[in-house]
Amino acid sequence: MKKVTIIYRTIPQYRVEFYNQLRVFLLDHGIQLQLIYGNNGFSGRNDSVELDWAIFVKNRTFNLGSFVLIWQPCLNLIKDSDLVIVEQANMLLINYLLILRRKFFKKKFAFWGHGLNLQAPKDNLFNQFKMTYINQSSWWFPYTEGVKHFLIEKGVSSDKITVVQNAIDTKTLRTQYLSFSNEEIEQCKIELGIKADEKVLIYCGALSKEKNLTFLLESATRLKKLTCIGFKLIILGNGPERKAVENFAQNSNHIIYIGPKYGLEKAKYFRLADIFVLPGAMGLAVLDAFAYETPIVTIEYPFHGPEIEYVRNNENGIIAKNDMNDFNAKVIELMNDQILCDSFIALGLEDLKTLNTETMVSNFGNGIINCLEA
Structure with missing residues (x-):
């Protein structure tokens, strides 16, 4: 042998x-x-x-x-x-x-x-x-x-x-994502202080420099002023910049830092989410987004992982310019267009047949x- x-x-x-x-x-x-x-x-x-x-x-x-x-x-x-x-x-x-x-x-x-x-x-x-x-x-x-x-x-x-x-x-991710009842998800929203009419953005990944977290946090602050749509940003993850993220979230009423989550717990928070925002190095998180039916908004960025190839811009996700105004504009576009979100979700699920x-x-x-x- x-x-x-x-x-x-x-x-x-x-x-x-x-x-x-x-x-x-x-x-x-x-x-x-x-x-x-x-x-x-x-x-x-x-x-x-x-x-x-x-x-x-x-x-x-x-x-x-x-x-x-x-x-x-x-x-x-x-x-x-x-x-x-x-x-x-x-x-x-x-x-x-x-x-x-x-x-x-x-x-x-x-x-x-x-x-x-x-x-x-x-x-x-x-x-x-x-x-x-x-x-x-x-x-x-x-x-x-x-x-x-x-x-x-x-x-x-x-x-x-x-x-x-x-x-x-991704098969296990799908099973975990679909395992929650609507009642469980609504109860989780109540516990986090998320109102029924608020959109939920989510970031999940390492809390490290290459993830461009300063951009993410500042964009969320600007987004609050740009749109009349209420939203919360949930952040999942751990890493060297955890303390900075925690401090920022404590001084914000629209950012919720949860910490590192895996398996069912991670799937539960994605089940709450409408849009996955990651304006930094994107890798296998692409497949999390597809499996968890959460449309991606990322940016043109020199330090993406090779898996960024799985994102086809404006087909199964959005790759905005490396510009906060364009990034926020794309997030607002998805907030206002459920048909576009559903289209991204459908194509992402189709891609999982081979990814x-x-x-x-x-x-x-x-x-x-x-x-x-x-």
């Missing part, structure tokens, strides 16, 4: 179903999956979980000023692996050993990811360094078609690329098979 190992810094909650399904898919094709994970979650998110069949290995972290290096001490666990899959990240020291291992011992390894750090300028020093080894892996598993095109531009052979179409467990964990597992699994056979 062939053996494939995935090494990742941590297991975020949204990846559990993907790993479970991928394990079954590969086993059905005579391939054993070994998942090795560490303890380096994203700062402040608190969304890392354990997985009983995976192997936890405590990472070692080295701080060099503002730069962090991570050593994942698992070389003894990958000696018999036919393929090792890792995140393409400068900070991961094991990646450089895998490059040497492939060069001198013909051992296969693959990169999985974005190709670039999308939360930094493309021409910054660290992204330039990434380009020096972008073509050193046996295979590539980019998140989206856009990342694939970028890799080809940088000299990666298209024969060594499998687009995974990054996704989350889901099952499709991602099939793509990833077949890519692994192709890499092993290459």
